[in-house]
Amino acid sequence: YVGDSAIVFIHMIAQHSFTLAISIMLLIIGISLATISLMAARATSAAIAMAWLGTSCLAFGIWDFSSNQLALYMLPMHSLLYTLSYVGMLSVVSPLTAFYRKVTDQPDSIALRSISAVAALLALSAILMHLLGIIPFATSGVVIRPFVPLALIALGLVILVEYLQLRESTVKSLVAPALLLALFAIADLVNLLLIRHPGGDRILQVGFLIFTGWMVVFGGNFVRQRFEMARQSRQLSIEVDTMASNLEKQRELYQQLSESSEQVRAMRHDFRHQLSALHGFLEEGNLKGAVDYIEQLEEYTPSFARMTLTDNFAINAVVSHYLLLAQSNNIDTDLQLVVPTDLGQVSDSDLSIIFGNLFENAIEASLYLPEEQRVIRMRCQVVKSNLTLIVDNAFDGNYESRGGVFYSRKRTGRGIGLSSVRTIVERYQGSMKVEVANGQFMVSLMIKL
Numbered sequence: 001y002v003g004d005s006a007i008v009f010i011h012m013i014a015q016h017s018f019t020l021a022i023s024i025m026l027l028i029i030g031i032s033l034a035t036i037s038l039m040a041a042r043a044t045s046a047a048i049a050m051a052w053l054g055t056s057c058l059a060f061g062i063w064d065f066s067s068n069q070l071a072l073y074m075l076p077m078h079s080l081l082y083t084l085s086y087v088g089m090l091s092v093v094s095p096l097t098a099f100y101r102k103v104t105d106q107p108d109s110i111a112l113r114s115i116s117a118v119a120a121l122l123a124l125s126a127i128l129m130h131l132l133g134i135i136p137f138a139t140s141g142v143v144i145r146p147f148v149p150l151a152l153i154a155l156g157l158v159i160l161v162e163y164l165q166l167r168e169s170t171v172k173s174l175v176a177p178a179l180l181l182a183l184f185a186i187a188d189l190v191n192l193l194l195i196r197h198p199g200g201d202r203i204l205q206v207g208f209l210i211f212t213g214w215m216v217v218f219g220g221n222f223v224r225q226r227f228e229m230a231r232q233s234r235q236l237s238i239e240v241d242t243m244a245s246n247l248e249k250q251r252e253l254y255q256q257l258s259e260s261s262e263q264v265r266a267m268r269h270d271f272r273h274q275l276s277a278l279h280g281f282l283e284e285g286n287l288k289g290a291v292d293y294i295e296q297l298e299e300y301t302p303s304f305a306r307m308t309l310t311d312n313f314a315i316n317a318v319v320s321h322y323l324l325l326a327q328s329n330n331i332d333t334d335l336q337l338v339v340p341t342d343l344g345q346v347s348d349s350d351l352s353i354i355f356g357n358l359f360e361n362a363i364e365a366s367l368y369l370p371e372e373q374r375v376i377r378m379r380c381q382v383v384k385s386n387l388t389l390i391v392d393n394a395f396d397g398n399y400e401s402r403g404g405v406f407y408s409r410k411r412t413g414r415g416i417g418l419s420s421v422r423t424i425v426e427r428y429q430g431s432m433k434v435e436v437a438n439g440q441f442m443v444s445l446m447i448k449l
Contacts, residue, residue, distance in 0.1 A: 025209060027061035049102035050219045055095035057212050063088030064205055086130075086137035090123035090144065093151040099215075100155060100178075104162060104171050111158045115151055122147060146192055149185035149204060156182030173218055181211040310380075312339040314348040315355055319378075322359040331366045331374040338381045344449030346387070350424045351447075354389070357417040358443055362393035365441060369396055385449050392442035399436060421445070 066085035184207025
């Protein structure tokens with residue numbers, strides 16, 4: 001008896017060990033795809049697609065493993081394995097359909113939705129009838145079993161038709177593996193309905209393993225491409241925000257310069273009359289009247305005209321504007337600026353945006369501090385045709401930085417001001433560095449004129 005049992009066991013190993021090994025491989029691949037895809041990629045669209053593939057692979061592995069005679073011999077839990085076998089078989093098609101829909105970006109495909117709906121309906125009906133004791137899995141499975149290869153054949157044809165209609169590169173990458181799986185499914189269906197060879201189940205098993213391996217390679221490239229597309233999309237969004245911020249800064253600068261220019265033209269027009277008025281006060285010996293008149297004129301003098309911070313007209317106007325804003329908020333300022341009138345390749349508007357953004361950021365950061373701690377220092381000079389600018393300010397120590405990128409406290413996402421400055425600096429092949437230490441926030445940059 002023992003000898004006969006050993007012979008039976010050896011024969012069983014020889015006959016079913018290959019299929020059992022494939023079942024275990026499918027289980028491992030399915031679990032790995034389903035978990036790693038979601039955990040590592042934070043449930044992005046590409047990751048969800050691969051997770052659906054992993055779920056289908058896992059279902060196929062459960063079906064194949066649970067119905068394997070060697071597994072039944074090694075694990076004497078026949079009722080559990082019986083149930084898992086049919087549940088796995090019923091669960092193969094729907095997640096695979098979801099995988100195709102995610103990858104091809106065709107969520108409204110009528111054909112894919114129909115296949116998925118029929119698969120789900122059959123699965124729910126079979127499970128419900130089994131639980132109610134109406135029709136057991138052993139009976140319904142005979143009817144449902146041919147549906148699996150039929151659905152795989154239909155999926156292959158749908159992918160082929162969609163490629164012929166769309167000529168899309170991603171769909172093209174799926175045509176060959178989908179049709180290969182469909183060929184294995186045809187062979188399985190022929191064996192199931194006509195030949196009925198006992199080892200015919202291996203056909204679909206091997207085909208699904210080859211298909212899954214092919215899809216793992218495809219999925220790696222697919223996920224990488226989607227991540228790159230997402231990165232480019234985020235970069236484009238940042239650039240759009242930066243451009244919008246720059247346009248707004250240029251509009252403000254233009255408005256300030258236009259208002260100042262109007263005031264200068266008015267002053268020039270009235271200059272002769274003002275001199276005549278002063279001459280009259282002095283001829284009469286009315287020094288107090290002359291002084292009062294001069295003080296009245298100073299009130300109407302533009303801010304940039306009263307402040308000569310640098311020789312460059314545009315930069316002087318921008319810095320003067322923010323200097324008055326800083327002073328109105330009781331911020332101590334220390335400015336030493338040498339900016340030439342001729343900036344070479346650098347436009348006045350770009351350099352004005354740099355000064356404006358950095359000065360504005362420093363003011364906003366200073367407002368989180370008590371008035372006695374608010375300090376902003378700005379140094380600018382030209383050394384060997386290179387303009388260098390350093391802006392540092394005290395701040396409360398609260399900031400968010402990831403990967404060298406500083407994020408705004410006013411809104412979600414990265415700070416547009418610093419991003420805008422960096423974009424302009426890089427446009428002129430310059431360099432920029434941001435440092436945070438001991439309650440000081442410092443931005444230093446260099447641009448070749």
